[in-house]
Amino acid sequence: MHTAVPDIPGVVVEGAMKHGLMQHLNQLLGLDPNFSRFPGSQPVSFVSRSLKLLESRNFWVCEKSDGVRVMMLIAWNSAENRQQVFLIDRKNTYREVDNLEFPHWNPPSGTKSPCGPSVIDGELVCDIDRMTGEFAVAVRYHKANYGLATVQRLKSWLLEPFHKNLREQMNPAPQPFEIVCKKMELADGIEAVVKEHIPQLEHGHDGLIFTCAETGYVVGTDEMILKWKPPLENSIDFKLELRFPPTAKDANVPDYTVKPVFVLLTNMGRNYDFFDTMVVTDAEWEAIKESGVQWDERIVECNWDPEYDSWRFMRFRDDKTDGNHWSVVQKIIESIRDGVELETLIARTPTIRARRKERAAMEQQKPRYPAPPAGPPMAMGGPPMPQRGAPQGSYPPPNMQGGYGMAIGGYGPVGGGGLRR
Numbered sequence: 001m002h003t004a005v006p007d008i009p010g011v012v013v014e015g016a017m018k019h020g021l022m023q024h025l026n027q028l029l030g031l032d033p034n035f036s037r038f039p040g041s042q043p044v045s046f047v048s049r050s051l052k053l054l055e056s057r058n059f060w061v062c063e064k065s066d067g068v069r070v071m072m073l074i075a076w077n078s079a080e081n082r083q084q085v086f087l088i089d090r091k092n093t094y095r096e097v098d099n100l101e102f103p104h105w106n107p108p109s110g111t112k113s114p115c116g117p118s119v120i121d122g123e124l125v126c127d128i129d130r131m132t133g134e135f136a137v138a139v140r141y142h143k144a145n146y147g148l149a150t151v152q153r154l155k156s157w158l159l160e161p162f163h164k165n166l167r168e169q170m171n172p173a174p175q176p177f178e179i180v181c182k183k184m185e186l187a188d189g190i191e192a193v194v195k196e197h198i199p200q201l202e203h204g205h206d207g208l209i210f211t212c213a214e215t216g217y218v219v220g221t222d223e224m225i226l227k228w229k230p231p232l233e234n235s236i237d238f239k240l241e242l243r244f245p246p247t248a249k250d251a252n253v254p255d256y257t258v259k260p261v262f263v264l265l266t267n268m269g270r271n272y273d274f275f276d277t278m279v280v281t282d283a284e285w286e287a288i289k290e291s292g293v294q295w296d297e298r299i300v301e302c303n304w305d306p307e308y309d310s311w312r313f314m315r316f317r318d319d320k321t322d323g324n325h326w327s328v329v330q331k332i333i334e335s336i337r338d339g340v341e342l343e344t345l346i347a348r349t350p351t352i353r354a355r356r357k358e359r360a361a362m363e364q365q366k367p368r369y370p371a372p373p374a375g376p377p378m379a380m381g382g383p384p385m386p387q388r389g390a391p392q393g394s395y396p397p398p399n400m401q402g403g404y405g406m407a408i409g410g411y412g413p414v415g416g417g418g419l420r421r
Contacts, residue, residue: 005068005319006126009176010087010095018094021086025073028117031219038092039219040071040121043209044328045335046228050210051348053226055355058213059187060151063197064227066204067125068319074102074118083114087124091321099173103165105157118158121217124177127202155181184211188353190345206233208345221328231339235303235314236332237323238264239272242296259285262295264302264311267323275329278302279310299323304336 013021026035053059073086073094085100104113159181166172185192187210198205212224229235241263244254262280265272278300280288288295299320302311317323324332 005066005315006124008068008070008087008089008093008095008124010097013086013094013096021073021075021094022092024075024117025088025119028119029219035219036092038071038088038090040069040090041218041222041225042220042328043225043227044221044223045234045331046210046226046340047331047334048338048340050226050228051340051344054187054210054348054352057224058356058359059210059226060184060213061187061190061193061208061210062182062184063193063201063205064207064209064229065123065125065182066206067123070122070124072118072120072122074115074120076114076117090319097176099175100179101162101165102158103161105161115158115161120154120158122182125203127178151181151184186356188349188356190349194342194346228340228345229335230342231336232306233303234332234336235301236311236329237299237301237317237320238266238275238278238311239323240278240295240298240300241265262313264300265323266329267325269325272323273326276311278313279305279308280313 022036023033025031025039026033029039031039069090071088073088075084075086076082077084083101085097085102087095087097089095102115102118104115107113159179162179166175183193183197185197190208193208207227207229210226210228215222215224218224242260243263244256244260245258247253247255259280259282262278264275264278266275299317299322301314301317303314304310305312
């Protein structure tokens, strides 16, 4: 089920202020000071071998919300002596949002203090009568084992103090959106997500997300976050280009009166390459012309439709600067081919549960060591955790040349990622 994509609230921050915030965020996340891309984790598509991964490691599972991905930066402005809250989207645009106040989870007795610098990861969704921010990970405060710790810290260190403070105010200021903690289950609780969580949703959803509970937060592509969708609902974000044939009188002049070829381009990092074409029926083309909406040079989300033996338009993705990278496209194609259905996932849950309990029993048998002496109180969890190597997914892999197909004479395609019959 898809719902409208919400507009991100707030005032866009630009210039020196944005540059300073980016450097502050990079410092919090342990990134290079000049890192300038969206720092959120990106999942990989679920394939058949992912089932073994769910059996061998501890994972969380939740529904995949159909909204706009954002990160929230909670910062302290020492010059103005106040807390500020910013939303960061996939285009790395920073927006300051008002009326959100995050107090410290454990201030000195009788005092009220703001929380320390914080970064959380989530999604803005359109519920039936309101906008909601669903947050799942407290990025800034992870340790080596961040699964349970991060979910619990997000609740007890950020969201519970936030809501308590809101309840205690006589006339609280209007909130830009509701803030909630995303509901999670252990990976063997897939049925609970499908049969209990999803029916209660007031917004769109399009799959499941599995997040490893044993690994730290990764900037860029994270092989330990798995995105599952029904095989034929798997989608790819392409850059769309309309190619019109030439007029009969002049081969150098496009004929805008006829239906063009809808060309899908895949992101190669530094440039775009031809991938395939998208089917648009004559009736759909007439509707497009009447609407007056620009289609050329936009990012579009498409899924593979066996009935048409081709890609079909789902929606525009104006929240994204670029389409999916070629390497991501490969994995989504594999996911479509593998065709792991929901019934297959549910059938594996007894094995996933049994392996999890075996690991828990082995963990109980390990010798226990005394805890290290307690240090001074830390402002929301202490220093940032070092990343596992260089940020992943930040730059295109080397020597990626060409796509799946090639254009013939600029109009006719041969492509499809191997899906075409």
